Amino acid sequence: MTSNSTGTHGAVLKDTRPADERPVIELKAAGKSYGNIRALHGVSLEVHPGKVTCVLGDNGAGKSTLIKIISGLHQHTEGEFLVDGEPVRFSTPREALDKGIATVYQDLAVVPLMPVWRNFFLGSEMTKGPWPVRRLDIEKMKKTADEELRNMGIVLDDMEQPIGTLSGGQRQCVAIARAVYFGARVLILDEPTAALGVKQSGVVLKYIAAAREKGLGVIFITHNPHHAYMVGDHFSVLRLGTMELSASRSEVSLEELTNHMAGGTELASLKHELAQVRGVDVEELPEDGDLTAPVGTSSEGKS
Numbered sequence: 376m377t378s379n380s381t382g383t384h385g386a387v388l389k390d391t392r393p394a395d396e397r398p399v400i401e402l403k404a405a406g407k408s409y410g411n412i413r414a415l416h417g418v419s420l421e422v423h424p425g426k427v428t429c430v431l432g433d434n435g436a437g438k439s440t441l442i443k444i445i446s447g448l449h450q451h452t453e454g455e456f457l458v459d460g461e462p463v464r465f466s467t468p469r470e471a472l473d474k475g476i477a478t479v480y481q482d483l484a485v486v487p488l489m490p491v492w493r494n495f496f497l498g499s500e501m502t503k504g505p506w507p508v509r510r511l512d513i514e515k516m517k518k519t520a521d522e523e524l525r526n527m528g529i530v531l532d533d534m535e536q537p538i539g540t541l542s543g544g545q546r547q548c549v550a551i552a553r554a555v556y557f558g559a560r561v562l563i564l565d566e567p568t569a570a571l572g573v574k575q576s577g578v579v580l581k582y583i584a585a586a587r588e589k590g591l592g593v594i595f596i597t598h599n600p601h602h603a604y605m606v607g608d609h610f611s612v613l614r615l616g617t618m619e620l621s622a623s624r625s626e627v628s629l630e631e632l633t634n635h636m637a638g639g640t641e642l643a644s645l646k647h648e649l650a651q652v653r654g655v656d657v658e659e660l661p662e663d664g665d666l667t668a669p670v671g672t673s674s675e676g677k678s
């Protein structure tokens with residue numbers, strides 16, 4: 376893959392790629408330390424319009440730190456962060472939003488007892504100023520929210536119903552539709568399917584695919600390689616703050632991605648924990664991952 380490059384004195388060289396191949400967001404060997412704790416190190420990642428970049432990783436891998444840098448909650452302490460080819464360092468989430476970067480967190484910024492349509496416009500200019508707004512405006516807002524949701528495949532009977540009565544998947548979709556309506560170019564989705572069952576995960580995944588079709592760049596944070604592979608164009612696996620894998624769809628199969636997550640990351644962490652509990656070195660545990668076998672033996676040949 377061709378890439379932008381950095382000069383010997385740290386100056387950003389011009390991106391020579393054709394305009395339609397340039398990323399909206401680019402991290403180059405980026406990192407973040409919290410005091411002595413190095414949460415992220417040497418991470419490179421690109422987000423392109425109309426593409427879904429999946430970021431996978433175990434607990435503590437650095438996923439939240441990565442999205443906090445991009446969404447303006449924290450600043451990187453190493454490397455570069457570029458938006459539209461320009462180095463940036465956001466001080467607030469508002470600055471990220473102004474560049475069209477919207478983050479949808481798992482615990483949504485919605486007010487459960489408020490109607491769906493008001494949540495859709497929550498914080499927007501349309502609901503600021505003296506309240507109540509004119510009946511006409513309310514009808515217009517309801518109609519707009521309804522149309523925007525329908526556009527992306529969610530049909531609700533009543534825009535007046537409290538958003539808390541919707542399923543978790545539908546609430547995620549309202550938040551995504553809201554970000555799209557208010558002009559997001561990049562959506563950062565923080566584990567949007569984590570708390571959902573199969574059917575609701577399907578609803579959200581369909582919505583992610585719809586956002587992609589609309590030309591948005593998406594960063595999809597997830598623990599689930601199957602969910603990632605259903606909608607992803609590129610897969611980045613973080614492990615202990617560094618990028619363990621960065622591969623496009625044609626470069627990695629679902630099986631390989633799953634093995635990376637389950638076989639590599641999870642098993643390695645579990646073995647590390649178990650070795651600590653048993654007070655032995657990791658090397659002394661069975662190679663084949665049979666953690667029931669006695670220390671210093673292999674489970675092969677076990678009757």
Ligand SMILES: Nc1ncnc2c1ncn2[C@@H]1O[C@H](COP(=O)(O)OP(=O)(O)OP(=O)(O)O)[C@@H](O)[C@H]1O
Nearest residue numbers: 409412413414432433434435436437438439440441
């Ligand atoms: N504000 C902070 N101060 C100090 N250390 C932090 C802070 N935030 C995160 N860390 C540390 O940075 C590392 C990466 O954490 P991060 O939350 O980014 O991981 P994660 O992949 O999002 O994990 P999870 O899936 O559990 O949310 C962890 O070791 C964590 O303890």
